[in-house]
Amino acid sequence: MEYQKYIEGRKAVITCKNVCKEFDIRDRKQAGSFRVIDDLSLSIYENEFVVLFGPGECGKTSAINILSGLDRPTAGSVFQGDTQITRPGIERGVVYQSIALFPWLTVMGNVEFGPKARGIDRTQSRKRAQELINLVGLQGFENAFPISLSGGMRQRVGIARAYANDPEVLFMDEPFGALDAQTRYMMEEEILRIYEHEKRTVVFVTNNIEEAVFLADRIILLKSCPTSVKQEYIIDLERPRSYTAPRFLEIRQKITRDMDKAL
Amino acid sequence: MKKDFFSKYTVISIISVTLFFVIWYVLTAKMMIVPAYVMPDPLKVFGALLRKFTVKTPDGATLGSHIAASLQVALMGFGFGTGLGVPLGILMAWYKTVDRVARPIFDFLRPIPPIAWIPVMILWLGIGTEARAAVIFMSAFIPNVINSYTGIQQTSQVHIWVGRTFGASDFELLTRVAIPSALPNIFTGMRLSLGTSWVSLVSAEMLASTRGLGYMIQIGRQFSRTDLVLAGMIAIGILGGLLAVILEKVENRIVKGRQGYGK
Ligand SMILES: Nc1ncnc2c1ncn2[C@@H]1O[C@H](COP(=O)(O)OP(=O)(O)OP(=O)(O)O)[C@@H](O)[C@H]1O
Ligand SMILES: [Mg+2]
Numbered sequence: 001m002e003y004q005k006y007i008e009g010r011k012a013v014i015t016c017k018n019v020c021k022e023f024d025i026r027d028r029k030q031a032g033s034f035r036v037i038d039d040l041s042l043s044i045y046e047n048e049f050v051v052l053f054g055p056g057e058c059g060k061t062s063a064i065n066i067l068s069g070l071d072r073p074t075a076g077s078v079f080q081g082d083t084q085i086t087r088p089g090i091e092r093g094v095v096y097q098s099i100a101l102f103p104w105l106t107v108m109g110n111v112e113f114g115p116k117a118r119g120i121d122r123t124q125s126r127k128r129a130q131e132l133i134n135l136v137g138l139q140g141f142e143n144a145f146p147i148s149l150s151g152g153m154r155q156r157v158g159i160a161r162a163y164a165n166d167p168e169v170l171f172m173d174e175p176f177g178a179l180d181a182q183t184r185y186m187m188e189e190e191i192l193r194i195y196e197h198e199k200r201t202v203v204f205v206t207n208n209i210e211e212a213v214f215l216a217d218r219i220i221l222l223k224s225c226p227t228s229v230k231q232e233y234i235i236d237l238e239r240p241r242s243y244t245a246p247r248f249l250e251i252r253q254k255i256t257r258d259m260d261k262a263l
Numbered sequence: 264m265k266k267d268f269f270s271k272y273t274v275i276s277i278i279s280v281t282l283f284f285v286i287w288y289v290l291t292a293k294m295m296i297v298p299a300y301v302m303p304d305p306l307k308v309f310g311a312l313l314r315k316f317t318v319k320t321p322d323g324a325t326l327g328s329h330i331a332a333s334l335q336v337a338l339m340g341f342g343f344g345t346g347l348g349v350p351l352g353i354l355m356a357w358y359k360t361v362d363r364v365a366r367p368i369f370d371f372l373r374p375i376p377p378i379a380w381i382p383v384m385i386l387w388l389g390i391g392t393e394a395r396a397a398v399i400f401m402s403a404f405i406p407n408v409i410n411s412y413t414g415i416q417q418t419s420q421v422h423i424w425v426g427r428t429f430g431a432s433d434f435e436l437l438t439r440v441a442i443p444s445a446l447p448n449i450f451t452g453m454r455l456s457l458g459t460s461w462v463s464l465v466s467a468e469m470l471a472s473t474r475g476l477g478y479m480i481q482i483g484r485q486f487s488r489t490d491l492v493l494a495g496m497i498a499i500g501i502l503g504g505l506l507a508v509i510l511e512k513v514e515n516r517i518v519k520g521r522q523g524y525g526k
Contacts, residue, residue, distance in 0.1 A: 070424055088428040100421035103520045104443040114429040117439065145520030165429060 006218065006234045010045035013169055013201045014067060014085075017041055019076035021062055036062045037073070038226035044169065044203055049195060052205045053212040054222030055260055060205045061097060063227065064173045067203065068092045080168070090118060093167035097174045097205075099158045101146040107133060107157050108142040114165040125164075132160040135194060152183040159194065169201040176211065185243075188214055192239065209259075213252050214241050224260040231258050303490045312494035315479075321491075322482035324474055329495075330502065332474040333464060337506075340396045341460045344403025345453055352411025352452070353445070357437050369408060377402035377463040381470050390471040395464065402463040403456035410455065414448025415441050447521055450514045457510055461503045476502075 021037040036059040044050055054060050065071035067078055069085040069092060078085045080092065101110050111132055115125030133142060136156040146154055155175050162170055175191075176184045188211060195202055206212050212219050213235060221231040233255060241248055284305050290296050292304035299307070315326040322329075354361045355369075380398045388394040418441045426440040442449075468477025476499050483491035 065424075068428060070427065088424075088430070090428075090430045092428065094424070094428045096421050096425065098421055100419065100425055102422060102425070102440070102443070104446065104518070105520070113425075113439075117426070117429045117431045117435060147520050147522065161425075 002234050003232060007043075007045060010048070012043045013046050013080060014044040014203070015079045016043070016067060017077050017079075019063075019066060019073040019078065021059070021066060021071070022074045035226040037066070038228050040076070040228045042220055042229055044201060047199050047201055048217045049192075049202045049204065049215060051212040051216035051219045052203060052222060053209065053219050053255070053259075054205075054207065054227060055224045056207050058222055058224045058260075059227040060207070060222065061173055063222075064094070064171050064203070064205055068094050068171050070094075090114065090165040091168045093162035093165060093170045095155075095158045095162045095170070095172040095175045097177060099154050099175075099178075101154055101157055101161070103146050106143050106145055107138060107149075110146070110157055111160045111164050113161065118165065129160075129164055132163050135163075135197060136160045137190070150183075151179050152187055155179065155187060156190070159191070163194075163198055163200075167200065169203060172202065172204045174205050174207065177206075177208075184211070189240070191215065209252055209256055210243060213237075213248060213255070214243065219255065221255060221259060230260070231255075300487060300489055303493065307490050308493045308497065311488075311490040312497060315491065315494060321486045321488065322479050324479075326479075326494075326498065329474060329476050329479045330498065332472075333468065333476045334502070336392055336395045336468075336475065337399060337460055337464045339392075340399025340464070341403045341457055343396070344400045344456055344460065345407050348404040348407025348456070349411045349449055349452070352408040352449075353415050353437075353442065355408070356412045356415035357441065372401075373405055373409075375401075377405075377459060378466045381467055384467075385471045390473070394471050395467040395475075398467045399460045399464055402459040406455040406459060407449075407452040410448045410452025411445065414445025414452075417448065418444045446518045450510075450518060454507065454510060454514075457506055458503075461499070461506065465499055 019037055019040045020035065022033040022035045025031060025034045040063060052060055052063065062071070066073050067085070069078075069088045072086070085092075102113065105113065108126075108129060111129040112125055115128060116122075120128075130142070133139060136159055138153060138156055138160070141149065141153065146157065149157070158175065159172075162172075172191075176187050179187060191204075192215065204215060206215075216233075216235045219233045219235060220229055221233070222228070223230045233251070235251060237245075237247060237251070287305050291299070291302055292306070303311075312326070317325060319325055324332075351361075351365060355365050356362070377398060380401050381394075384394040384397045388397060422440050422444060423436060426436045431439060464475075465477040465480075468475035469481045472478040476495050480492050480495040483489075483495060
């Protein structure tokens with residue numbers, strides 16, 4: 001059907017097989033283990049823009065941490081191509097929910113951090129960093145410290161920093177969650193522009209349905225905690241998309257109907 | 264951010280300081296509520312302070328050489344206390360083994376007030392420079408260890424994640440993430456250390472010295488020279504303040520982009 005046609009001829013970049021994640025809980029009422037992810041299986045294909053869409057607290061960040069290698073699953077496995085992901089690596093970039101720029105470094109210092117840690121030649125890493133700063137629209141702010149930037153600008157730096165190591169896959173964990181609605185709309189357009197310019201596989205996490213439908217080639221709907229895949233949707237709308245087009249609203253409505261209301 | 268030197272608050276401070284000296288002057292020189300040998304008026308005290316730059320009586324040295332002696336010992340003790348305390352605090356926080364080895368000893372030394380070391384240091388090292396430097400070392404060492412330790416421990420988990428996704432090794436995480444992020448705490452430790460160093464310096468000089476501002480005050484007391492005692496106290500206050508200002512300037516050059524540090 002539709003999904004089969006969509007994946008035809010596409011190379012899987014990330015394959016996640018039967019992943020479970022349990023946390024040991026000691027500081028809550030009932031001690032023991034707390035299951036956050038329950039049998040999560042999914043594939044991410046080359047150069048697609050996938051949105052992981054799920055209710056708040058369902059385990060999205062936990063899932064991203066496992067897919068990016070920061071955390072190990074309790075059961076199951078994750079592969080990038082043919083190699084199992086067991087720890088973080090430069091092939092997978094992450095934009096964190098809390099942005100987490102290094103406050104002691106300037107915009108340039110933050111974007112250059114990755115290439116420098118990798119030991120890339122200075123002039124070359126500087127050139128690439130400048131290119132990315134221009135791409136996210138922050139030329140002129142190279143020497144500013146994060147403390148003096150607005151939320152939207154900080155998130156742009158976070159995105160440029162994640163791109164700087166030229167990862168094969170980029171994970172973005174609710175990057176616009178803390179922004180006001182207007183800045184958010186603007187950043188959604190920006191991220192698509194950047195995506196078109198620097199084609200990479202993007203795994204984008206959100207709990208905002210409008211954002212999901214606006215951005216995604218494919219939406220993976222997650223269940224509430226403990227999470228796993230509930231449903232997948234191919235979004236074949238032309239870009240640029242309009243938030244108010246009838247087809248847009250129709251898809252949005254359909255997914256809203258399918259999602260878990262519990263919580 | 265440029266400070267307006269003649270802002271409202273500067274004026275208020277100047278008025279308050281002036282008022283303090285005027286009241287002091289009126290109470291002593293005009294109303295003579297106490298005899299001059301108990302409390303001399305401010306002009307006499309400042310006169311004694313200025314004259315002491317050239318006069319060697321009653322303690323055998325000019326103010327300049329007392330200051331030089333005090334500064335030399337203070338900076339030596341503070342330098343070693345910081346040079347060893349900061350790295351130890353960092354290593355204790357980062358490496359569990361170092362923590363296990365050093366902590367029991369450190370926790371035992373920690374509650375001992377620095378001046379309690381004076382007698383034993385005199386017994387071990389005599390009343391020369393070494394004994395005083397050793398006492399000051401103890402005063403500077405402890406706050407440096409504690410604050411560096413806390414600073415490293417407070418490194419944000421997400422900052423560590425970012426470092427790891429950029430492929431930084433454990434040692435690189437320490438030098439490129441944890442230490443920069445701990446710098447404000449490290450400097451807090453240095454500021455506290457400088458304060459306690461200066462305090463215990465004067466105590467040490469009163470008990471075990473033949474030179475230095477503390478010694479000068481001690482001799483002034485023996486000769487009932489209240490003007491010299493007060494002049495010595497003023498010199499100690501001014502120098503202590505100057506050292507703190509210098510450290511703050513260094514801090515502002517090194518620590519950037521944080522709340523409360525100019526841009
Ligand atoms: N290290 C941990 N130890 C214990 N419990 C954890 C840990 N990390 C996450 N959890 C729990 O797992 C659940 C899911 O957390 P997670 O952060 O993955 O959700 P999320 O979907 O990203 O939430 P949000 O929408 O708020 O970002 C939460 O109940 C959380 O308390
Ligand atoms: Mg989250």
